[in-house]
Amino acid sequence: MISKNQIKFIKSLSLKKNRVKAQLFVAEGEKIVNELLNSEFEIENIYATKQFSGLNSCPKSAVTLVSNEELSRISNLTSPNNVLAIVKISQQQSEKNHGITLVLDDVNDPGNLGTIIRMCDWFGVTQLICSKSTVDCYNPKVVQSAMGSLFRFDIKYLELTTYLADIDTPIYGAYMNGVDVKGQEIPNKVHLIMGNEANGISESISKYITNKVSVKNIGQKAESLNVAIATSILLHEFCS
Amino acid sequence: MISKNQIKFIKSLSLKKNRVKAQLFVAEGEKIVNELLNSEFEIENIYATKQFSGLNSCPKSAVTLVSNEELSRISNLTSPNNVLAIVKISQQQSEKNHGITLVLDDVNDPGNLGTIIRMCDWFGVTQLICSKSTVDCYNPKVVQSAMGSLFRFDIKYLELTTYLADIDTPIYGAYMNGVDVKGQEIPNKVHLIMGNEANGISESISKYITNKVSVKNIGQKAESLNVAIATSILLHEFCS
Numbered sequence: 513m514i515s516k517n518q519i520k521f522i523k524s525l526s527l528k529k530n531r532v533k534a535q536l537f538v539a540e541g542e543k544i545v546n547e548l549l550n551s552e553f554e555i556e557n558i559y560a561t562k563q564f565s566g567l568n569s570c571p572k573s574a575v576t577l578v579s580n581e582e583l584s585r586i587s588n589l590t591s592p593n594n595v596l597a598i599v600k601i602s603q604q605q606s607e608k609n610h611g612i613t614l615v616l617d618d619v620n621d622p623g624n625l626g627t628i629i630r631m632c633d634w635f636g637v638t639q640l641i642c643s644k645s646t647v648d649c650y651n652p653k654v655v656q657s658a659m660g661s662l663f664r665f666d667i668k669y670l671e672l673t674t675y676l677a678d679i680d681t682p683i684y685g686a687y688m689n690g691v692d693v694k695g696q697e698i699p700n701k702v703h704l705i706m707g708n709e710a711n712g713i714s715e716s717i718s719k720y721i722t723n724k725v726s727v728k729n730i731g732q733k734a735e736s737l738n739v740a741i742a743t744s745i746l747l748h749e750f751c752s
Numbered sequence: 753m754i755s756k757n758q759i760k761f762i763k764s765l766s767l768k769k770n771r772v773k774a775q776l777f778v779a780e781g782e783k784i785v786n787e788l789l790n791s792e793f794e795i796e797n798i799y800a801t802k803q804f805s806g807l808n809s810c811p812k813s814a815v816t817l818v819s820n821e822e823l824s825r826i827s828n829l830t831s832p833n834n835v836l837a838i839v840k841i842s843q844q845q846s847e848k849n850h851g852i853t854l855v856l857d858d859v860n861d862p863g864n865l866g867t868i869i870r871m872c873d874w875f876g877v878t879q880l881i882c883s884k885s886t887v888d889c890y891n892p893k894v895v896q897s898a899m900g901s902l903f904r905f906d907i908k909y910l911e912l913t914t915y916l917a918d919i920d921t922p923i924y925g926a927y928m929n930g931v932d933v934k935g936q937e938i939p940n941k942v943h944l945i946m947g948n949e950a951n952g953i954s955e956s957i958s959k960y961i962t963n964k965v966s967v968k969n970i971g972q973k974a975e976s977l978n979v980a981i982a983t984s985i986l987l988h989e990f991c992s
Binding site for chain 2: 633
């Protein structure tokens with residue numbers, strides 16, 4: 513049984529200000545919660561139906577058994593999938609400058625951020641720095657579209673101008689008019705900056721860029737590539 | 753003024769069976785309709801507010817001036833954008849086998865198909881063959897996410913086994929266990945097959961594949977790449 517107050521609290525976590533205040537976020541569905549149970553994230557509560565496959569792996573004290581109807585009342589999904597977890601926002605470590613660090617300058621769309629996190633996991637990129645205005649990585653849509661990858665990941669939200677002023681690796685930036693990335697020799701330690709969906713990399717950041725790169729527009733007709741698509745192609749070139 | 757019957761008819765075009773029957777589809781918004789007006793597609797009707805920037809380029813007989821309120825009644829968008837066009841489904845040409853042909857085997861998600869069409873346009877790929885069960889390219893979500901690229905494009909829905917049996921180029925297929933695409937020499941004339949989001953390339957198709965390729969999973973933890981992301985990386989390698 514879930515109380516009205518619990519429902520209200522869980523739903524309130526769809527807003528960033530409430531997540532920041534409570535230091536909690538929501539993750540849903542069989543696959544994602546099973547990955548959570550194998551991660552270092554600390555789970556505060558698990559609301560699961562009897563059908564949830566990971567039930568035996570859950571810390572007993574954290575589990576509340578719910579009906580499908582109760583689950584749908586707290587879920588952000590149109591088709592809730594057996595389980596919803598309330599998870600503590602992790603205080604991430606502060607190593608930096610090994611391998612490739614991806615930097616996002618005001619990426620706004622939660623689907624784009626989720627997809628980018630998932631592909632970083634694919635390419636073995638484990639460091640992601642986001643500008644303060646980039647969409648929150650604990651936004652429910654980011655959590656769902658990143659699939660389990662969010663839980664293997666070091667994401668920091670920083671003032672980019674301060675952060676970049678102190679960097680000693682080359683800093684690559686994705687620009688429409690950059691040099692074709694294909695076949696370029698990319699150093700092992702490097703930062704790659706991707707800009708906002710509509711406006712690209714902001715003026716205040718551009719002075720830190722040492723190398724402008726782009727994905728060649730062969731067709732010459734399409735105006736732009738989606739930022740997640742461009743990131744995937746650049747990471748494919750940068751990682752090996 | 754739009755009649756109730758017109759509203760009903762326009763809304764009915766969100767379903768494939770109605771589009772097929774009427775041989776019409778809906779495209780919306782300033783940018784997309786302006787691209788349409790510069791394409792070879794034949795526009796049946798344009799419902800535009802006075803604010804629509806392309807008003808002077810429209811064939812007068814096709815235009816119905818509407819209020820914002822009327823527009824929102826016929827629109828599929830949460831924020832309608834000045835114009836909605838009803839467009840004739842084009843009978844596409846039947847050239848084949850020049851350059852790269854992309855083949856989609858049951859891609860289901862309209863957002864994925866739209867993104868793939870947009871990136872084909874970026875990479876100068878102009879031929880797309882879809883299996884009969886691939887999502888309809890005139891689905892409203894495909895039209896919106898493809899942005900104007902749909903109107904520069906030759907898309908056919910075919911029985912893939914019949915089509916592929918008759919192909920004389922190498923046929924590459926994207927597999928999780930394929931050979932790393934990076935650095936491979938790709939012939940100029942080639943087919944590239946991408947499979948369904950959940951199940952990959954179907955059994956009945958796999959016998960036609962001459963080369964299995966993949967995007968290397970460097971991180972080794974993520975289970976899969978989104979099909980649009982994988983397509984973008986492969987096209988980046990295939991096109992030059």
